[in-house]
Amino acid sequence: MAVYRRTARPRFTLLLLVLTAITLLTLDERSHGMGFVDTARDAARDGFAPVQDAANTAFRPVIDFFQGAFHYGDVEAENARLRQQLADQEAGGMRAADAEREREKLLDLSGLDFVGDVPTVAARVVETPASGFDLTLELDRGRDAGVARGMPVVSGGGLVGQVIDVSRRRATVRLITDASSNVGVRLASTGDIGVAAGRGAGSKLRVDLIDPATKVDKGEAVVTSGLQNSDFPPGIPVGKVVAATSSTDALQQDVTIEPTVDFRHLEFVKVLQRAPGG
Amino acid sequence: MISRIKLGVVYFVALALHQSLFVSLRIGDVHPQVMLLLAVAAGLLAGPEEGALVGFGAGLLADLFVQTPLGLSALTFALVGFVVGSIQSGIIHSAWWIGPVTALVASVAGIVLYGLTGAVVGQAHFVTPRLAVTAAGVGVMNALIALPVMRAMSWALVPRSERAYAR
Numbered sequence: 396m397a398v399y400r401r402t403a404r405p406r407f408t409l410l411l412l413v414l415t416a417i418t419l420l421t422l423d424e425r426s427h428g429m430g431f432v433d434t435a436r437d438a439a440r441d442g443f444a445p446v447q448d449a450a451n452t453a454f455r456p457v458i459d460f461f462q463g464a465f466h467y468g469d470v471e472a473e474n475a476r477l478r479q480q481l482a483d484q485e486a487g488g489m490r491a492a493d494a495e496r497e498r499e500k501l502l503d504l505s506g507l508d509f510v511g512d513v514p515t516v517a518a519r520v521v522e523t524p525a526s527g528f529d530l531t532l533e534l535d536r537g538r539d540a541g542v543a544r545g546m547p548v549v550s551g552g553g554l555v556g557q558v559i560d561v562s563r564r565r566a567t568v569r570l571i572t573d574a575s576s577n578v579g580v581r582l583a584s585t586g587d588i589g590v591a592a593g594r595g596a597g598s599k600l601r602v603d604l605i606d607p608a609t610k611v612d613k614g615e616a617v618v619t620s621g622l623q624n625s626d627f628p629p630g631i632p633v634g635k636v637v638a639a640t641s642s643t644d645a646l647q648q649d650v651t652i653e654p655t656v657d658f659r660h661l662e663f664v665k666v667l668q669r670a671p672g673g
Numbered sequence: 674m675i676s677r678i679k680l681g682v683v684y685f686v687a688l689a690l691h692q693s694l695f696v697s698l699r700i701g702d703v704h705p706q707v708m709l710l711l712a713v714a715a716g717l718l719a720g721p722e723e724g725a726l727v728g729f730g731a732g733l734l735a736d737l738f739v740q741t742p743l744g745l746s747a748l749t750f751a752l753v754g755f756v757v758g759s760i761q762s763g764i765i766h767s768a769w770w771i772g773p774v775t776a777l778v779a780s781v782a783g784i785v786l787y788g789l790t791g792a793v794v795g796q797a798h799f800v801t802p803r804l805a806v807t808a809a810g811v812g813v814m815n816a817l818i819a820l821p822v823m824r825a826m827s828w829a830l831v832p833r834s835e836r837a838y839a840r
Contacts, residue, residue, distance in 0.1 A: 405720065405722035405755065409721070409725045409755045412748075413752075415747075416729070416732075416745075419733075420744040420794055422743075423742050423743040423744060424742065435737060436737050436738075436743070439738065440738065443689075443692070443738075447689070447692050450694065454694040457694060461697070522693075522696060528739075528799050569740070574798030594798075595801055595803060596803065597701070597803060659699075
């Protein structure tokens with residue numbers, strides 16, 4: 396093949412591009428969520444939103460087919476789990492009814508009716524993380540719908556994340572699994588306070604600051620603490636304990652939790668119209 | 674001028690596909706990075722300078738839609754496009770598999786470079802053992818979609834009489 400190629404000073408061009416990129420990185424770092432960088436991002440997202448919506452609609456059958464084909468194992472496992480659950484419930488009979496009443500009481504006690512009277516905005520997830528390094532979701536609601544930076548985002552399963560960027564028609568939500576995410580939490584049974592830190596894609600959350608003497612059971616619910624000036628209201632389910640270990644001389648336990656939200660299958664979420672610390 | 678308009682069309686279509694289709698085609702939280710692939714294709718087809726320029730533009734567009742530092746993808750993709758373009762002059766282009774293999778290797782290198790550069794600019798959490806899995810996954814997926822992307826880039830950058838990937 397003959398090759399079409401410019402030969403005029405490619406290294407000089409690369410040098411200019413590298414310097415431009417470094418300048419942009421510096422400006423972005425210094426703008427702290429303000430300035431032209433965010434204006435440019437907002438304009439790009441708002442301007443591209445109709446194209447993205449149309450493309451999402453057009454490719455929906457392809458995406459559904461792909462997800463059905465490549466996540467068949469997940470569907471099968473979920474199906475088996477639900478069948479088992481149904482069988483347990485049928486066998487349980489009266490016990491299940493009792494358990495349900497107890498569960499409702501526990502929910503009341505723990506404040507797990509987490510939305511309460513906080514006004515909410517329902518939104519559709521229009522984009523899952525566009526980069527493996529950036530665990531964010533894109534919602535189809537923005538400033539025009541009353542969404543603001545810092546608002547918590549929940550789904551039926553519990554806490555999804557927090558709005559970190561908002562334009563007129565779009566909002567970006569940082570997932571609680573993102574490595575830069577930290578959420579104040581408490582153990583539902585003991586009330587011990589800790590911080591649930593994200594560890595990136597495919598990883599569970601780590602809970603810091605749990606006293607080594609605290610008895611932490613596997614499967615125990617972990618909810619937002621809602622302490623003063625917290626970004627999240629109290630009682631939102633965050634995860635369930637999957638592992639807790641403690642050594643004799645440790646200052647805290649190593650507690651790992653699995654999020655209660657299935658981030659791979661989020662379609663709709665609710666944005667709580669509550670200012671951080673409000 | 675015509676070439677720039679065509680390149681704009683390729684950018685637009687690639688971005689629309691990336692933001693809707695490709696981000697949903699995930700296997701183990703990994704999906705194709707078509708904007709990185711544009712840089713690879715441009716470098717392979719049109720040399721280091723064009724590879725760097727196209728990579729920078731594609732990276733900048735990608736940066737506008739993520740929350741990672743603006744300029745990080747632009748910097749990485751420009752370097753990838755330049756390196757691929759610099760190496761491509763020693764490659765015999767007649768074999769059809771050159772494109773996919775180059776896409777595989779360059780994408781793996783690009784994702785690793787992205788993670789390392791991110792760590793340098795304050796995103797230390799980019800460098801985890803998972804980085805290798807992500808890089809390998811993106812490499813394989815980009816290799817699978819390399820041929821149509823090569824064709825599109827060939828349509829945009831290479832004169833009709835010299836196209837190999839447009840057949």
